Amino acid sequence: MLEVKAEQERRAQERARAEQSWKIQPRRSGEMAMLHCGGCGLYSARLGFLNREEAMIALVEPDIEPCQICNPQTGLEHA
Structure with a gap:
């Protein structure tokens, strides 16, 4: 049970990053x-963010x- 919770937590942290x-x-x-936003599903990258x-x-x-779907430049406009 603790292992499952730890894995879920690790995945949530990975998604947030x-x-x-x-x-x-x-x-x-x-x-x-x-260039894609980190969470864009059109290109999957585990490393190199x-x-x-x-x-x-x-x-x-x-x-x-820039990707025309996730529009990564939008996130760059806001400090």
């Missing part, structure tokens, strides 16, 4: 790399575009 982070979907042939400052830098890179 992802929601406050961003991630980059690597470039594929013919497509640009894409970006903080706010890193995401702001990524967003101005010419070869990275």
Whole structure:
């Protein structure tokens, strides 16, 4: 019982961290790399989350575009 509760707690913490982070979907042939909110389901990443400052830098890179579904730039506008 305690193990199940600990696992649920760990997953909840992981989700909370992802929601406050961003991630980059690597470039594929013919497509640009894409910046996503950490919780966006279009691209699943377990590692490599970006903080706010890193995401702001990524967003101005010419070869990275924001996801049109999760709109990661919205979360960057609010300090």
